[in-house]
Amino acid sequence: MRCYPVRLGALLALLAVLTVSWIRSVPGRPGEWTGSVPGAPGPKTPDLQNLYKRLLVAEELGGQVNKDLSSILEQLVNISRTPNVSQPVSNSSLTNVTSTEAVKQLRADLSHHSFTQPNIYLYMPHLRQHPDSLRPNVVVGKGRRGVSIVFGIPTVKREKQSYLINTLNSLLSSLTAAQSHDLLIIVFVAETDSEYVSSVAQTITDSFPKEVQSGLMEVVSPSQYYYPNFTTLKETFGDSKERVKWRTKQNLDFSFLMLYAQDKGTYYVQLEDDVVAKTGYYSDMKAFVTQTASDEWLYLEFSQLGFIGKMFRTRDLPLIAEFFLMFHKDKPIDWLLDHILWVKVCNPEKDNKDCDQQKALLKQRYKPSLFQHVGLHSSLPGKIQQLKDKDFDQQPLFRAHKNPAADLSSSLKHYQHHSLSRLYNGEDFLWALTPLRDDYILFSFPQPIHISGSAGSDFSAGSALSNSLQVPVPQWKRQDQCR
Numbered sequence: 001m002r003c004y005p006v007r008l009g010a011l012l013a014l015l016a017v018l019t020v021s022w023i024r025s026v027p028g029r030p031g032e033w034t035g036s037v038p039g040a041p042g043p044k045t046p047d048l049q050n051l052y053k054r055l056l057v058a059e060e061l062g063g064q065v066n067k068d069l070s071s072i073l074e075q076l077v078n079i080s081r082t083p084n085v086s087q088p089v090s091n092s093s094l095t096n097v098t099s100t101e102a103v104k105q106l107r108a109d110l111s112h113h114s115f116t117q118p119n120i121y122l123y124m125p126h127l128r129q130h131p132d133s134l135r136p137n138v139v140v141g142k143g144r145r146g147v148s149i150v151f152g153i154p155t156v157k158r159e160k161q162s163y164l165i166n167t168l169n170s171l172l173s174s175l176t177a178a179q180s181h182d183l184l185i186i187v188f189v190a191e192t193d194s195e196y197v198s199s200v201a202q203t204i205t206d207s208f209p210k211e212v213q214s215g216l217m218e219v220v221s222p223s224q225y226y227y228p229n230f231t232t233l234k235e236t237f238g239d240s241k242e243r244v245k246w247r248t249k250q251n252l253d254f255s256f257l258m259l260y261a262q263d264k265g266t267y268y269v270q271l272e273d274d275v276v277a278k279t280g281y282y283s284d285m286k287a288f289v290t291q292t293a294s295d296e297w298l299y300l301e302f303s304q305l306g307f308i309g310k311m312f313r314t315r316d317l318p319l320i321a322e323f324f325l326m327f328h329k330d331k332p333i334d335w336l337l338d339h340i341l342w343v344k345v346c347n348p349e350k351d352n353k354d355c356d357q358q359k360a361l362l363k364q365r366y367k368p369s370l371f372q373h374v375g376l377h378s379s380l381p382g383k384i385q386q387l388k389d390k391d392f393d394q395q396p397l398f399r400a401h402k403n404p405a406a407d408l409s410s411s412l413k414h415y416q417h418h419s420l421s422r423l424y425n426g427e428d429f430l431w432a433l434t435p436l437r438d439d440y441i442l443f444s445f446p447q448p449i450h451i452s453g454s455a456g457s458d459f460s461a462g463s464a465l466s467n468s469l470q471v472p473v474p475q476w477k478r479q480d481q482c483r
Contacts, residue, residue, distance in 0.1 A: 123325040124252075130225035136260050137223065139189075139201040142215030147184045149285065150265040150314070152257040154188045154250075155273035157196055163274035163374065164200070165207055170276040172211060179282045184264055185217045187273075190253040192224040222256055233329055251328035251336070254307070258321040262314050269302070269311045274374055281370040285311070288366045298341065298362040302370040306334050309371040401426060407444040 120127060120134065127133050151171065155164050164187070171185060187204060189197045201219040204212065211217045230245040239247070254270065261268050267289065278284070285302060289311070292300065298316065303309030312320060323340050324333065331339070338359075345358035403424055410420050410432075418431035420441060 119322075120325055123328065124228060126228050127225070130223065133223040133225035135223060136256075137197070137221045139197060139219045139221060140205060140212055141218035141220070142213075144184050144215035144218070145264050147265040148182045148267060149184075149282070149311075150261045150268045151183070151185045151271055152188065152254075152261055152268060153185065153271045153273050154190050154253045154257060155200065156190050156253075157193070165203065166374075167271070167273055167275055168204070168208065168217075171281075172208065174277075174279045175282060180211070180214070180216055183216060183282065184261075185211075186257065186261055186264075187217065187219045188253065188257045188260070189219060189221045190249070190256075191221065192227070197221040220260060226256070227252060236330070247332045248329050251324050251333050254333055255321040255324045255328070258312075258317040258324075262317040262321075265314055267311055268314050268317060269309065270307050271371065272306075272308055272373070275303075275308055275371045276374050278368075278370045278372075284366070284370055292364055295364065296362070297364050298344070299337075301363060301365045303372070304365070304369060305373050307337070308373060309369065310337070404445060404449055406446075408442070409444070410441040411439045412441065 153164075153167065155162075168185070168187075172180075175183070187200070189200050191197055197219075204217065204219055208217055227249065230248065233241070233244050233248060235241055235244055257270075258268065269285075281302075288300065288302075298312070300311040301309060302311065320337075320340065324336055327336055327339075330336075341359040341362050342355065345362060346355035347358075403426070406424070408420050408424055412420070412430075412432035412435060414420065415431040415433050418428055420430055422428035423430040424443075
């Protein structure tokens with residue numbers, strides 16, 4: 001990109017020279033002043049009217065050239081400001097790129113930029129004053145691309161309780177290694193308070209160091225100039241001023257996330273920061289996508305609540321985000337999503353039944369739901385949100401693990417067939433009767449193993465190799481059961 005300003009400067013100089021040459025090359029007319037020439041008649045009175053006309057034409061031509069160059073410069077600046085998520089290119093590789101290839105790459109970049117970005121300045125004119133306001137602030141991220149599924153999770157500062165870490169734990173707990181490499185989770189901290197954004201990023205980094213280091217998880221935030229003046233919003237549909245502001249900001253947050261995620265994977269799933277995921281959700285989603293691959297759907301629903309669990313093809317995100325931006329001040333996000341369907345397939349000359357049938361073809365529902373809303377306190381101050389997805393499947397009482405060979409022993413007495421051996425083999429859960437103090441579970445391994453951690457145990461696991469592992473059993477009240 002460093003060579004383009006020089007080329008543009010040379011282009012400007014060349015155009016200036018050509019403009020002057022064009023003016024001087026116009027042949028003189030009778031009565032025009034041409035200057036003194038040896039042997040010619042004396043100077044005549046200049047024809048100011050013709051000269052003025054030529055200057056007007058030259059000014060118009062210069063103005064058009066200036067507009068064209070300004071447009072090119074603006075596009076170049078926008079490209080240079082776009083976060084570079086690819087790996088740095090070495091100097092040796094740069095020397096191998098010819099000028100022709102650079103021009104081709106520039107044209108490709110300009111084409112991609114103008115095609116995928118909606119004309120956001122028409123719907124948010126305040127952004128014209130701050131061009132940097134469209135540049136995402138990537139606080140944490142490795143620039144992962146090319147995955148199958150991208151999760152977008154907007155989060156805001158809540159007055160009562162934050163559910164974000166629990167939501168992320170739920171998404172990560174059942175992933176296999178292969179699935180973790182084929183997924184990207186983007187946490188969008190929809191706040192302009194830099195200290196708060198940094199604190200959320202630090203909490204996520206401390207809680208999920210491996211996921212952050214591998215690029216599985218990213219944390220981004222908007223510019224301080226991204227949001228408009230919310231005090232000028234009109235109150236509609238009987239909503240209070242605070243609620244109108246809340247729903248409008250939500251529209252802008254979801255649009256920002258979609259535009260940021262549009263080139264990072266094949267499918268994009270919109271979530272919220274106060275949900276839990278069903279065990280095995282990733283496999284279920286991939287299977288349903290494969291099943292519906294030949295259908296012309298706009299989105300798939302993996303939850304019936306609001307905007308939770310809605311999956312889109314990333315190639316459709318620019319259109320959807322532009323629609324949201326166009327009407328971001330008018331209606332809530334889920335209503336706007338339904339209006340997109342209406343615009344695409346509903347015939348005004350037919351009844352609502354036909355419209356519903358046509359819309360059903362563009363949205364397909366997966367049952368049972370894979371995501372459940374658990375947040376009690378809404379991000380809207382004072383609002384209690386008790387919505388639950390009735391189609392959300394109950395979680396199993398145990399999750400099978402692939403465990404190494406071991407000899408098992410325990411002082412606990414199991415109930416019926418819910419034994420320790422069946423638990424260890426992934427066939428059942430352990431149900432022990434009346435645990436007492438000093439009860440234990442002992443795992444003896446024929447070969448030393450490396451212990452990296454243990455969930456829910458009372459001992460600390462380090463990096464040492466061990467041939468046996470004794471887990472103390474915590475105490476419960478008599479009426480409780482050990483599961």
